[in-house]
Amino acid sequence: MLHLHTLWFIILAILWIGFFVLEGFDFGVGMLHAIVGKTDTEQRVAINTVGPWWDGNEVWLIVAGAGTFAAFPSWYATMFSALYLPLLLVLAALIARGVAFEFRGRNNDPRWRRTWTMCLSIGSLMIPLLVGVGLGDLLAGLPINASHNFTGNFFDLLTPYGLWTGLTLVSLCLLHGATFLSMRTADPVRGRARALAKPIGWAATGFVVGFVIWTLAVSGGNDVPEPVAVLAIIAVLFALRLVGTDSDGWAFTASAVTIASVVGSLFIELYPNVMVSSTNAAYNLTVSNAASGGYALKVMTIVTVLLFPVVLIYQGWSFWVFRSRVLAPPDPENPDSKAPPRVTGRRTPDLGSGPA
Amino acid sequence: MTNELARWQFATTSIYHFLFVPTTIGLSFLVALLQTAWYRNGKPEYRKLTRFFGALLLINVAVGVVTGLVQEFEFGMNWSAYSRFVGDVFGAPLAMEGLAAFFLESTFLGLWIFGWDRLPKAVHLACIWIVAGATMLSAMFIMVANSWMQHPVGYALNSHGQPELNNIGALFTNPTFLWGYVHVILASLVTGSLIMLAVSAWQIRKQRAVESFTHAAKLSVIVLLPSILLTLAVGSELGVVEAKYQPAKIAAAEAQWETCQPCSFSAFQIGGGNNDHTPSQIIQIPHLLSLLATNSFNGKVIGLNQIQKEDEKKYGPGNYIPNVFIQYWSMRLMAYIATAVLLLTLWGAWLLNKGALADSKWFLRLSCWAVVTPFVMNTAGWMLTESGRQPWIVQGLMKTINANSPSVTSLDIWISLVVFVLIYIALGAVDVVLMTRYARKDLDEDDHEDHSEQPGSVGADGKTTPRIPALTY
Numbered sequence: 001m002l003h004l005h006t007l008w009f010i011i012l013a014i015l016w017i018g019f020f021v022l023e024g025f026d027f028g029v030g031m032l033h034a035i036v037g038k039t040d041t042e043q044r045v046a047i048n049t050v051g052p053w054w055d056g057n058e059v060w061l062i063v064a065g066a067g068t069f070a071a072f073p074s075w076y077a078t079m080f081s082a083l084y085l086p087l088l089l090v091l092a093a094l095i096a097r098g099v100a101f102e103f104r105g106r107n108n109d110p111r112w113r114r115t116w117t118m119c120l121s122i123g124s125l126m127i128p129l130l131v132g133v134g135l136g137d138l139l140a141g142l143p144i145n146a147s148h149n150f151t152g153n154f155f156d157l158l159t160p161y162g163l164w165t166g167l168t169l170v171s172l173c174l175l176h177g178a179t180f181l182s183m184r185t186a187d188p189v190r191g192r193a194r195a196l197a198k199p200i201g202w203a204a205t206g207f208v209v210g211f212v213i214w215t216l217a218v219s220g221g222n223d224v225p226e227p228v229a230v231l232a233i234i235a236v237l238f239a240l241r242l243v244g245t246d247s248d249g250w251a252f253t254a255s256a257v258t259i260a261s262v263v264g265s266l267f268i269e270l271y272p273n274v275m276v277s278s279t280n281a282a283y284n285l286t287v288s289n290a291a292s293g294g295y296a297l298k299v300m301t302i303v304t305v306l307l308f309p310v311v312l313i314y315q316g317w318s319f320w321v322f323r324s325r326v327l328a329p330p331d332p333e334n335p336d337s338k339a340p341p342r343v344t345g346r347r348t349p350d351l352g353s354g355p356a
Numbered sequence: 357m358t359n360e361l362a363r364w365q366f367a368t369t370s371i372y373h374f375l376f377v378p379t380t381i382g383l384s385f386l387v388a389l390l391q392t393a394w395y396r397n398g399k400p401e402y403r404k405l406t407r408f409f410g411a412l413l414l415i416n417v418a419v420g421v422v423t424g425l426v427q428e429f430e431f432g433m434n435w436s437a438y439s440r441f442v443g444d445v446f447g448a449p450l451a452m453e454g455l456a457a458f459f460l461e462s463t464f465l466g467l468w469i470f471g472w473d474r475l476p477k478a479v480h481l482a483c484i485w486i487v488a489g490a491t492m493l494s495a496m497f498i499m500v501a502n503s504w505m506q507h508p509v510g511y512a513l514n515s516h517g518q519p520e521l522n523n524i525g526a527l528f529t530n531p532t533f534l535w536g537y538v539h540v541i542l543a544s545l546v547t548g549s550l551i552m553l554a555v556s557a558w559q560i561r562k563q564r565a566v567e568s569f570t571h572a573a574k575l576s577v578i579v580l581l582p583s584i585l586l587t588l589a590v591g592s593e594l595g596v597v598e599a600k601y602q603p604a605k606i607a608a609a610e611a612q613w614e615t616c617q618p619c620s621f622s623a624f625q626i627g628g629g630n631n632d633h634t635p636s637q638i639i640q641i642p643h644l645l646s647l648l649a650t651n652s653f654n655g656k657v658i659g660l661n662q663i664q665k666e667d668e669k670k671y672g673p674g675n676y677i678p679n680v681f682i683q684y685w686s687m688r689l690m691a692y693i694a695t696a697v698l699l700l701t702l703w704g705a706w707l708l709n710k711g712a713l714a715d716s717k718w719f720l721r722l723s724c725w726a727v728v729t730p731f732v733m734n735t736a737g738w739m740l741t742e743s744g745r746q747p748w749i750v751q752g753l754m755k756t757i758n759a760n761s762p763s764v765t766s767l768d769i770w771i772s773l774v775v776f777v778l779i780y781i782a783l784g785a786v787d788v789v790l791m792t793r794y795a796r797k798d799l800d801e802d803d804h805e806d807h808s809e810q811p812g813s814v815g816a817d818g819k820t821t822p823r824i825p826a827l828t829y
Contacts, residue, residue: 044827051829052466055421059462063454065428070451073443080432080439081761087429088772095422095779099786102418105829106790148440150763292444293520303452311459318463322470327824 004301005291008071009274011304012064013267016135017260019060020128020169021176024259025252026050026057028177030097030124031170034117036181036192041328043117044105048326049184054101056315058094061131070300074148074290075274079134082142082150086130086157093130097123128173129166133157135263136165139270140218141278148285161218168207168262175204175239176255183248186327197243197251201236204258208236211262219269226268232261361769362434362760365776367742369426371735372780376420378734381495381541382548383413384488388481389575395481401568404799409552409572410484411797414469415790419783421462426776434769438749438759445511445521446501453497461490473825495544496537503533505750506741507601519753532601535594536741542587543737546697547730549580553704554727555795557720560713565799570714573723577704584698591690591737592648598744599649602751604663604676605744606649608683611635617656619645624688629681671752678746686739693733700726 029050037043050057069076080087096119104116140161143152178200181193212229239254270276274290277283291297387409394402428450431439439446467475468483475483504510510526511519527533553576556569599606611625613633621644628635646655660677667676700722707713714720749756 041827044829047829048827052470055462056459056466059454059458062425062428062458063451065432066447066451066454069431069439069443070447073447074440076432076443076447077436077440077761080429081434081436081763084433084761084764084768085771087433088775091426091429092775092779094425095783098422098425099418099783101829102414103786103790105827106415106794149436292447293514296444296448296521299521299524300448300451304455307455311455311463315459315463318467321467321474326827329824329826 003287004294004297005071005287006272007301008067008291008297009267009271009287012067012071013264015060015064015067016267017263019057019064020173020259020263021256022057022060023054024128024169024173024176024256025180026054026177027124027128027173028175029181030120030177031174032177032181032193032196034121035196036185036189038188040110040113042189043113045185045189045326045328046181047101047104047120049181051101052318052322055098056318058098067300071292071297072274072285072287072290073292075285078144078148078150078275078285078290079138082144082152083134083137083157085154086134090127090130093123093126096120097127124173125170128169132166132169133159133162135266136162138273138275139215139266141276143279144275144277144283144285145279146283148283148290151279161214164207164211164214165266168204168211169259171200171204171207172236172255172259172262174200175236175243176252176259179239179243179248179252179255182243183252184325186325194244198240201240201243205236205240208232208258208262212265215265215269226265228261228268229265232258232265235261358764358766358769359757359760361766361773362764363756365434365769365773366430368773369423369430369776369780371738372784373420373423373427374734374738375731376416376423377495378540378544378547378730379416379551380413380420381488381491381544382546383409383416383551384484384491384548385545386548386552386575386579387413388484388488389579390572391481391484393575395477401565401571401799404802405568405572407802408794408797408799409555411794412551412555412791415787415794417465419787423780423783433772434761434764435749435759436761436763438754441518441754441759442750445504445508445519445527448521448524449497449501449504449527453494457490457494457497461487461494464490470828492541495540499537499540500527500530500533502741503527503530503536505748506536506598506745507532508750508753519750531597532594535590535597539587539590539594539737542583542590543730543734545579545583546587547734549576549583550697550726550730552576553580554724557723558795559799561717561720561724566714568799573704573713574708577701577708580697580701581705584694584701588691588694588698591694593651595648596651598741599657602744603658604660604667604678605683605740607657607660607663608678608680608744609687609740610645610649610657611637611680611684612645612657612659613661614659615656615662616659617646618643618654619649619657621645621648625684628684630677630679674755675747678744682739682743686736686743690733690736690740693729693736697726697729697733 029046033043033046037046065076065080068079100116100120100123104113104120107113134157137157137159140159142150142159143156145151175197178193178197182190182197185193212225212233215229216225235254235257239251239258242251242254245251272287273284274287275285277285292300387406390402390409391406393399394406464483464486468480468487471480471483504527507530508519509530510521510523512522514520521527553573556573556576559569560566560573595606595609610619610621611628612619620640620642622637623639623641625635625637643653645657647653649655649657660680664676668674700719703719704713704723707716707719745751747755747757749759
């Protein structure tokens with residue numbers, strides 16, 4: 001029978017996957033909005049593509065963190081205290097980026113807008129990078145002693161595998177953001193996003209292939225990559241093939257599958273450990289030695305089974321409500337100055353017409 | 357040192373966070389009321405008021421949400437020994453908060469902000485009510501977790517001596533939680549309505565949209581009057597509950613060193629604190645402390661000296677007395693300001709009844725300045741609660757001194773403390789500037805018109821082109 005702590009490991013992996021699939025595109029949009037948008041209005045169009053959702057997407061991260069606290073207190077304690085300075089930067093980035101969405105449009109001053117654009121761009125880059133380093137470290141191993149306390153310093157956290165994982169996730173968020181913008185905007189923003197998606201796709205392919213090989217090497221034991229890791233490579237190749245074509249929805253699906261399978265494969269390799277100790281394998285934190293007691297896990301499981309489907313339904317509904325493309329409003333000074341924005345391609349300009 | 361710094365950091369970041377939490381809870385409820393009024397009477401001024409106070413709500417929510425993230429991470433970063441020890445019990449309400457409240461709040465807030473033109477009016481109204489409900493739900497889980505630290509229930513110690521959850525229901529029926537939670541929600545309604553009253557008073561004084569803002573002021577007073585009365589009553593009952601489970605907290609709030617029966621209450625004192633056991637107490641009110649702490653006219657209140665002796669016997673040598681200065685004054689600050697707010701509210705209600713609110717220069721002036729009072733009261737309330745728990749992080753189970761992260765150095769905490777303080781100062785400055793600017797905006801300045809009943813434009817070919825909505829962010 002499936003043990004509850006294994007079930008909770010799976011639930012947390014799903015939350016991390018959900019976080020990167022959803023917040024991944026708004027990280028991408030955050031990093032790209034000043035590049036695909038030349039004017040302030042175009043930048044706002046890009047930001048508004050994720051406007052109604054970014055906050056809800058971020059909750060996946062919070063619930064992953066709080067779920068770890070509840071289901072694996074030792075994992076939460078060791079991970080968060082070990083990754084002290086990276087998490088401090090993550091918090092700074094989450095703060096800067098979070099208020100940037102709300103504050104940027106509240107003042108017309110160009111300096112004000114530039115400041116928040118910078119916060120949004122840098123914040124959106126830092127979070128996937130540093131969280132990626134942290135997740136990579138779980139598998140690569142950190143100096144952890146018998147009482148499960150981290151014994152290293154800041155530089156021990158910068159494992160090469162962790163850094164690669166971070167860069168891989170940044171490249172994938174960029175790709176995911178570019179495919180998302182292609183699907184959610186009209187020219188000229190869409191055109192720029194599509195043009196950028198190609199080189200980003202090439203870089204992402206390189207990172208994903210490297211990630212799959214490195215994961216295999218780090219985990220040891222296995223000779224062939226996990227099926228999910230193979231799926232990551234296939235999906236990123238699909239994405240690379242589809243970006244720049246008119247199949248916006250399919251390109252987005254491919255980048256979503258890539259990001260999901262990259263994060264998923266990391267957790268599959270990690271199991272049954274939750275944090276590897278580079279000091280001594282006997283000190284590894286595992287799903288069984290880091291877990292809460294049976295009663296707490298049972299309570300949490302019941303609550304999750306009851307609530308999670310409801311969350312998926314209303315979050316899905318919110319995606320449905322705002323599915324249409326974000327268009328620049330007509331210039332109030334000169335309403336007829338521009339032809340209405342056009343979207344070329346076979347598909348009607350709707351998120352709903354995609355394959356998802 | 358590390359422990360002290362970690363405490364400073366938690367105190368700083370949580371007090372700061374809690375400036376925004378009650379504002380969000382209170383204002384979202386009031387904005388929902390305004391929008392309900394608009395939904396029912398269809399008057400454009402209520403739509404304008406909803407959007408006007410909605411903007412203040414959103415600016416405040418942005419800071420509240422991001423500073424909440426810090427709190428969530430801080431347990432693991434600075435207090436890993438605590439998290440490891442109590443996660444089995446304490447983690448559950450936090451995870452439930454995320455699943456039950458955060459998803460709800462963030463998703464429906466997004467729907468509300470962007471849904472003005474896209475959602476049917478009733479659905480859009482439902483969104484703000486769901487947001488308001490979700491903020492209260494979120495506070496519920498946090499208060500469950502916090503109350504467990506004040507009065508741990510629903511657990512048994514396992515073979516490693518760690519608390520393991522064995523009755524989740526007990527956490528939600530913890531008397532400290534029930535009274536504390538209601539007190540916090542009422543205090544939040546006081547906060548929200550005092551803000552709305554202050555902004556309306558300022559606008560009325562400037563003779564701008566006087567009629568509309570008189571409606572808003574009236575709504576504030578209607579919410580404020582029962583809220584402040586009940587906050588005082590529930591807070592007083594919470595004191596009785598705490599006197600039962602955390603006697604040192606209440607004894608310290610009265611600087612009561614010796615056991616007394618009946619006990620009098622001192623309005624002020626000169627001197628006092630942990631090293632001065634005989635301060636000069638001014639204006640002693642006989643029997644009042646007995647009444648406040650035990651609900652009985654001749655109730656007995658155990659003094660700090662006796663508590664110290666008993667705790668030493670029970671838990672071994674140590675100092676079991678919280679900071680008496682903080683306890684004594686935070687309690688009085690909270691209670692005295694609340695009484696002043698009650699008087700202001702009664703005055704406002706009387707003026708409204710006479711229809712003279714807009715003409716009372718002094719009431720309007722005072723109401724503007726009253727905007728600082730909820731923040732002082734909320735902060736004082738939490739100082740009383742949290743400082744009064746010391747030296748325990750979980751009453752009777754774990755001391756604060758043993759709770760911080762063994763792997764985190766003083767330098768780490770110094771760095772993070774400086775980073776947070778700098779970010780929070782900048783954030784606070786931006787927030788105050790934006791809040792002030794939006795509070796002083798003209799009610800008619802909102803460029804977002806009501807398009808909900810207009811179709812798109814019809815082109816020459818007879819086809820309807822959907823109207824492109826204005827950008828929100």
